[in-house]
Every structure is written in C-alpha cells, then in structure tokens.
Amino acid sequence: MTEVTIVGAGLAGSLLACFLARRGHQVTVYERRADPRRTAAERGRSINLALSERGLDALRRIGLDQQVLAEALPMRGRMIHPVGAPTDFQPYSADGRRAINSIGRGALNQTLLDAAEAHDGVRVHFDHRLVGLVPQTGELTFETPTGPVRTTAEVVLGADGAGSAVRGQLLNAGLLTETLDFLDYGYKELTIPPADGEFALDPGALHIWPRGTSMMIALPNPDRSFTCTLFWPTSGTTSFASLGSPAAIERHFQTHYPDLPPLAPNLVDDYLHNPVGLLGTVHCTPWQTAGRVGLVGDAAHAIVPFYGQGANCAFEDVVELDRCLTECDGDWAAALPRYQARRIDNADAIAEMALANFVEMRDRVASPLFQLGRRAEHALERALPGRYVSRYELVSFTTTPYAEVRRRVRRQHRILAAAAAAVVGTALVGTALAGTALAGRRSRR
Template sequence: MPEWGAGTERVAIVGAGLAGCLLATLLARRGIDVTVYERREDPRVTAPERGRSINLAISARGLEALAQVGLRELSLSRALPMHGRMVHSRDGQQSFRPYSADGTQAINSISRAELNLALLEVAERTRGVCVRFGHRLSELDMATGELSFETAGGQRAARAGIVLAADGAYSAARRSVTFRQGFTFSQDYLQHGYKELTVPPRDGEFALDPDALHIWPRGSSMMIALPNLDRSFTCTLFWTGAEFAALRSPGQIRDHFRRHYPDVAALIPDLVDDYLHNPIGSLATIRCWPWVHHGAGCTLALVGDAAHAIVPFYGQGANCALEDCIEIDRCLGETDGDWTTALTRYQQRRKANCDAIADMALDNFIEMRDRVNSRAFQAKTAARHALERRLAGHYVSQYELVSFSTVPYAQIPDRIRRQDRAMALAAAGALGLGGAAVALAAAASRVTRRKSP
C-alpha cells in the first residue's frame, strides 16, 4: 500500500449508481472520507435517457440493505407490491400465479431512477462524502493510484489508495486489470435484447392489475410489464435480434402486436413511436476473478455489476449489488478497518453467491418465457405450494428463498436438492410425512450452518 501524501484521497468510488451511493454512505459512517466519481451529469438536473428505465423488483435482500441507511420504509412507500405473476395467453386470457404459498409475499416495483436519487441524497448528506458528476474515467494507473477523468472542462486527475469500481457491467475501472496475468473474464450475451414500451393510465386508473408482474410468454421470447406510481406500466420486450429487425413499418408493428399480444396492443397508444425510437439494450452475464487487485499505488475492488452482471429475470441484480456493499461494510467492521483483509474476505464470501444467482437468473428466463405455460410446470408449482403450506418452515420453494429471504444464494440449490430428495423418499413410502418434515428440517439446518466460501 502507498504512503498517504498531501492531496491523496483515501477512497474513491467510481460510479454513483445504487451500489456506489450506498457504499459511500456506509464507508463515511465509519469515518472514511470518500469521493464518488460519476460519468453522467447530476440526474436531478438532467432528463432521464429514453427507454432505459427498467423498473427494479426490490425484495428482501435489497430492503435489508436499504434499512442500513434508513431507506427501507421510504422505498416501500414509493413502491408497488406485486404478489404474483399474471400470465397472459395468446388468446388474451389471464391467469394469476402467486409468488408464495400463502399469497402474502410480494416483490416491489420501484423506479430505478427514484431509488438512485434517494440513495444519492442520503450519501450527499453524510459527512465525508463528496460526489463529482460529469467525470468519465478514462484511465486508472494501478502503479501510481492516479485516476484520469474526462470532464466538460477538460482532463482532470485524482489519486486514491483504495478504488472501488461500482461503474456497472461495462466498467471503465475494470479495464485497468483486464489484461493482468491471472485475471479471468467472461462476457456471455443472450441472443435476446430488450426494448421498453409504456402502457399509460386508462381513465386515470391502471390499465392492468397493479398487484402483479405481467408476463406474455411466447416460447422463444416474451414481454413483461411492471406497475409505476403514476398508474402507468413499463413494458419490456425480450426478443431476439431477428424478431426486432423483422418489424420495420407501422403496419407490421401494429399487426404483430394484435396477433401476439391482443389484450394489451390497444392499451399502448404510442406503440409505434416507442417501438421505432426506443433503443434496444443488450443482456449479458459477466463473470470474472479475482475481484480485488493490488498495485504499487492502489488497491482496486470490483463491486456489483462490475464484478458479476446478471440478466434481470430473477429481479436480483440490484438486490445482489446492494448485498455486496453490506458485505464490504461488514468485513471492514470485522477487521477493524484493515482494507486488505476485509476485501479478501469480501470477494471470497460473495463470489460463489453471485455465480449461483447468475445461473438461477438464466434458468428463470426459460421458465418465464416458456415453462409457465406448461401444465406440468403449473402442477409442480401447485404441489410445491401445497407442501409449503403443509410443512411450513420446513419446505420452502426456490423462489421464496431467493426473493423473500437472505439465505446466501450459493446455499439455495443444495437446499432445494435436499428438499426434493426428502419428498421423493416420502412419496415412495420410505418416509412418512412426519419423517419428511424431520428430513427437511435437517436439510435446512445443514445448509444454513454452512458458511459461504
């Protein structure tokens, strides 16, 4: 680690998104001065980018993180609970599928921009935090700890001993170590992209049921819709590039939606304009290792999407990134502020968890666009919910463990396998219901006792 001289910043965070703002607040509360650099201008004085909202589905993990900075209740007051999926068939029929066995659990639709502003304002009110907008990182020199930025006023430079990269899937800070010996990196794109549409209020009210995440599964593709506080819905198409390219004229667009999304086509008055002018975003899973890098001048740690971008089909990208911040803060507390040891623990504890949710998110895409229409899948889900009601606290579905608990992601697949094995034995007559309950309790205990790697 370098010695600190005049003008050297102890900690720099690159990126003032959800993770960057939360992390800045947590560190400043420990008495650590933090400078946050954001490439965009202040979002409070600039218009949002068209077609890039993608509502967040904040659930238990994100809410627990927000509670650490006093934003849990405020966030819930600005969110809309969704207690299940509303599946729309090709003939316009709708079927509601609750997320939890008792129907009480909900994920929460909230504006990413609004939540980001709330976290930004908390960070700026925290003594020791300085946020600098309009600073696009162009280079990080690990040998000197110097960060070079492009600004409206020209090139600017700063120095830091600790650099925390919270600047997203296409992290500029991560480029400084991309070609380091021993650094592994993969960037796997889906053949699908996404495009946003808007269903406005109808006669001042929601045009669709606001208590659900709406899904139009179409086998190889799908559309979803999440409610907003202004009574609109943000719809997102998840289509292949070929599907997007096939629709070029207003007539083709209208005809396609009337055929494939008949119950919503008439609810989107700006359908053609949104479709033709909103951008197509990409969907990628990013994995890399290690997340922490030491140079002669600084230490760099990757956080959130910069370390582990995932596809959005489990609604866990933001929740997972916020958990990263809590883990870094926890590790600093455990090590009395020893950054080297704390960051080593952070990456060791989080890597397996982030790999696990990345895999589950990819699998959930297949479930949402295809399996939800399968009678076998529906029967299996109903059976699982029946078991959850009959064996409350012992049998818990994967969805509930991911969205409504803080059980480490990496423990969930093993727990599900153990649960299914116990129930298979019960069904075969090797165990009675009471024996199954004991086996399930033992499975849950073995999993939760095991520490994350």
C-alpha cells in the same frame, strides 16, 4: 479514516458511499453521466426494479427502507397473459401475502444520491469518465468537459456497472480475467399509460406475456402507468430485426399480444424509437487487487434480469463488504479478499438461477403442468413450514446466501424425488401382490 474513491454513482455506488461515510471514511464518487436528478432519463432505459428482501435489508441498515417503499408498488404474484385465454394470477408465496416491490431505477438512484450527499464526508462529481487507473498507487485519470482530472486515492472501488471502466483498467493491466456471455436476446421498453387516470392493468402483479421463445413483462409505476419490457431474439423471423414497418409492428402485436394495442396508444412509436439493449452475464476474477482496488455489483458480476436480483445482489455486496471491514478492523487489504471469497460463489449461483428463470418465464409459466407443480410446492410449504421452502421464496423473501439456496433446493428436490419413487414403488408392489392373490384365487377355482 481512509480516503476512498468510488467510480460510479448508480445504485451500488451511491449505497456504498452511504455505508462508508457512516464508517467515517472520506468518500469521493465519480460518475461519467450528468447528474440524473437534473437531466431527463434516456428514452427506453428506465428498467423498473423488483426490490426484494435482500435489497431492503441493505436499505434498512441505513434507515432508508421505509422512504424507498413509500415510492414502490408491491407485487404479490405473476399475472399470466396467454393468447386467447383469460389471465391467470400466480402468487409468489404460499400464503399469498409476500410481495416484491416495483420501483423505478431513476427514483431509487435519486434517493440514494441524496442520502449519500447528506453525509459531510461524501463528495460526488458528475461528467467524469475514468480513462486511466494505476492500481498499485491508486492514481486515477478522468476525462471531463473542461479537460483531464487526475487524483489519487488510498482505496478505489469500481461500482460502475456491467461495462465497468475500472474492470477494464484492471483487465488491461493483466490483473484479472473476464468472460462476457451474451444472450441471443435483447430488450426494448414500451409504455402502458394510465386509462382514465387509473391503472390499465392490476397494479398488484408483475404481468408476463409468455410466448415460448420470447416474452414481455410489465411492472407498475406510481403515476399509474406500466413499464413494459420486451425480451425477444435479436435475429430470426420473430425478432427485433424482423419488424421494420409500422404495419408489421401492428400485425405482430395484434397476433401475439392482442390485449396490448388497445392499452398502448404509443406502441408503434415506442417500438420504432426506443433502443434495443443487450443481455448478458459477466464473470471475472479476481474482484480485487493489491488490497486497494475492488469491484462491487454489476462491475464484478452482471447478470441477466430474469430473477429481479441484479440490484438486490449488488446491495448485498455492499452489506458484505461493510461486514468484512468490521471483522478486519478496517484493514482493506484483509477485507477485500474476504469480501470476494464470501460473495463470488453466491454471484455465480444467482447468475445461473437467473438464466434458468428466463426459460421458466418465457416457456413454462403458462403450462398447466407448471401451474400444478407450483400449487403442489405451495401446499408443501404450508404443510412443512420452515422445512420446505421454494427456491423463489428463498431468493426473494430471505437473505439466505444464493449458493446455499441452490444447494438447499437441490437437496429438497432429491428428497421429493426419492419420496415420489418410494410411493410409486409401494403402489406397484401393492398392485403386483393384488394381482398375484387374484391369480391364486382363480387357479383354486
């Protein structure tokens, strides 16, 4: 039995506490925020999650999948909202039945916190902000409302998000390097309330308003509202910085999102008062040091949200760390490096795919050529079941490692390109032979 400290009681930290308590460890979790079950969510920071197979696999292992799914809404495809044209539904899977699941971050966090605290070996302390860490000894210092708190742990795991204090302490100690790649884009949340007690839009879809250099998405909530998220440039003529007055906001949405204002009576107020969040990717190495301090989830590899895989990827980290502990007979000094080796290429792969999916969502999904390609891809999946699988299905509906997904999709595309070239080449040869034969007949005349 090991005394483990987890810094961060968000999604990854709470799930990790459940897994480690199940192994018999004594787990203490420290969270800088107040208990989210007893405080109101920060305005404009809810950010719905798209929970898919990787996250569900982790929850299934501790018996929470059905409880979580009972609070989620399945989305079987994208609903595209062009300007001045009818909406277009694009199913995620070839059979049209598979779905990703919309769930509020707060609701999922509360479920995981309750599950963690249900274990005798787990204690959770809120309002504790990490301000000091000695990696070699496991000594930690927290700032609290009543003064500093000092403690020591055999193992320290940072699950404290993209702005991780644990990662910051390791960086200050010269024990890792990091790269922060921020987009020139931010996000802001809006809300579509229920209309006469019902959903104002189809709740079985993730709604997208693609606008070339920007976009908006909307995900359904159990209370029949939708959480909308604007992803816009942070500077320029069509950016968050360019809209400052209620009149300008109203004009912009009437022009670029004309179906939204009638559905969102608090549009202007939400826009003016909800914050603009940053979007970026975190790369760091190594993820562990001294065999006793490690990073999990966004603390190690935050990504942009455009594949809906941030939480799913973090949950996979927890599953892999648990697997490595089993393989290493509970030896943390052996398990932490193995966990990093297993996960770092996969984290890099999904970070790359998430950035690529941003371009697809904002620029391409409304294109007739893109839609034709998706229909062709689904036709191939039906014709070659198990042999041809789209990138989206591999990412969202399987637990195939992200790096293997990237390799497989590239291989599939090369084979298809070669096959297409062969078909075109055969057609050209046939045309040339037919032309030669015709010329011969004419010469004989």
